[in-house]
Amino acid sequence: MREIHAASIGILKNIGVEMRNEKALKIMHEAGVEVDFRRQVARFPSSLVEETIKKVSGGEWALYGREGYKVGFTGREAHFYTQTEISPIAGKVGGFTQYVLDLNLMERREANEKDVIDSIRLADYLENIKVVGPSVSDQTLPPKLRIIHNAASLVNNTAKPGAIEVFTLDDLECVVRIASIAVGGIEELKTRPMLLTPVEATSPLRYSSNVLENVMFLAKHKLPITFYTMPIPGVSAPVTLAGAIALGNAEVWAGAVFAKLLNSEVNVGLGIRVTIFDQRTLTHSYAAPEHQLALIASLQLLNEFYNVSNRRVSGIRTDANFPGIQAGYEKAATGLSVLLAGATLVGNLGFLRSCDTFSCEQLVIDNEIVSTLNRYVKGFEVNEKTIAANVIEEVGIGGNFLLHKHTPTHLRSEYWFPELADRIGWDEWKGKGEKDALDKAKEKVKRILESHFPEPLDRDAQKEIQKIVKEADKRLLR
């Protein structure tokens, strides 16, 4: 880890990062960063980087939903999220996760507004999802409008804090205004931030102008900023994993340095996702073992070496196109490894292959996978009550613990029980209709969508938000 850290410091000092925004470069220049204005490259002195690491390290912060719902980033527990993906890897048209796997129709179809709202309602219901982003976007809308419409649907259909990725400053301003209305004002939003809007570097070693504008906006309003990067070994980063991580690490810290220069009080989160590109088939693999290795290493770095409390990773993934066996084992394996490596914000639940397809059933299954993983990571307590020496004595040699009160008293807190997975024998299973987890997931999705309707915002708030959406529609389509 020390070697990688040293390499990143070297990259930042000697090669630098392209920051394609004049205003941002001026600010950095004034703070002692070596700036080449012609090439738009900033080279960071190691002392400044080390200072920033100290400022970010150990910082704890939280996101807040409605009615006191709090998601704390202490660095010691993991929270799971849903969110559309708009990276180049997701790659489809206008991005923002285009498709829904509709098991009723047995087809993959384009998502619409109902799908957006259903995906939010489901995530709102599922107990293990702590940060809710819309999982798809309405494909009937022109791409430019999707973010803002998604933001409006989001705040009205969940009481949990939200996650939404934005491109332009215009998007960000609208989204922040919408979030402010939902929580009761911009000041409220600042003290109890409700929204995560991750910003992305463009490997190798670049930040685009719109991303920097967004960083400046968020820092000005003291809203949290999570810097994220997805270097691709062999294409936008060295093909060897250590080099890809060193590069990605340099990129996110460059972002953090800039953020802290803008506003030393702004809360920062980091994420490095080395993304594997198969050079034979020219496709991305999310379940490739190297992907997991690199994620684990990056998380260890952020956790053990830098002690950053918000360690974000889109880490529960599958390459499968269908919520079947491959999806199951890949999700469980990828999820466990990133949790054990120390991720504190993990997503994106509910996705299939390449995150351009969302499945409600997969979301419900992921929720259960995550709950079993949580149990692994929780461990167990060793103390007088759990060693239960007195109970062992009382029950005695050859005795029956079922009869001792200690058993029912501690059973529910010590054990996890599945809802979708089976633990019944063959005959009973056949008798109950031979259902598998997917069948049960389908039933659960139906139940939730038929009965769970989160409390909408009050009439006035909804009207104000609709106004913003309509204005944006007009403005962006001009």
Add this chain to the structure above:
Amino acid sequence: MDKEDILHKIVDSVKNYGVDEAASLAREALNAKIDPIEVIEKGFTKGLREVGELFGSGEIFLSELIMAAQAAKAGMDVLKTAIPKETQISLGKVVIGTVEGDIHDLGKNIVAAMLEANGFEVYDLGVDIPAERFIEKVREVEADILGMSALLTTTTPCMRDVIQALKESNILKKVKVIVGGAAVTPGYAEAIGADAYAEDATAAVKIAKKLVGKD
């Protein structure tokens, strides 16, 4: 070495990614007075074809395909000095870039590499390219094809401007335009008058070959 030997060794140099070897063998071929066009067709292009087949069957990697193309290019650059300028040795000339306001270039880089490995002469302008630069380069190199890429939906209008300008010029209206990137759809490509939409690198190569009539 006789002609057959040299040609064999040239094919090998491409398959072994030997840039220096390819260049020195090309010089040897010229010294031996072998017809340079024959050296290209039976040596370098043959080597590239075989490498292309290995790639198509998943046996070699994209970065290896690129190295093979670099070796072939090194050899062909030497041979170019002995060929009259007007003779076409590549499948066609392609200018490619990411549009103004956008710096995403992953896909574009892969497309450029694949086109080159498949025998096109590629001029990659890079990222954040304004309309005028595209047009200027197309004019300068007498390109057959222009490829434009965009990830951000806010930057796609630049493509429309370029296509418009090309169509208005007598010289440039026969340039074929391929567009791609996450911000582009087949519908949008049609609406702005592009000749084709390429979903990925493999499609781009197929389309490019078709557009120059070499499929």
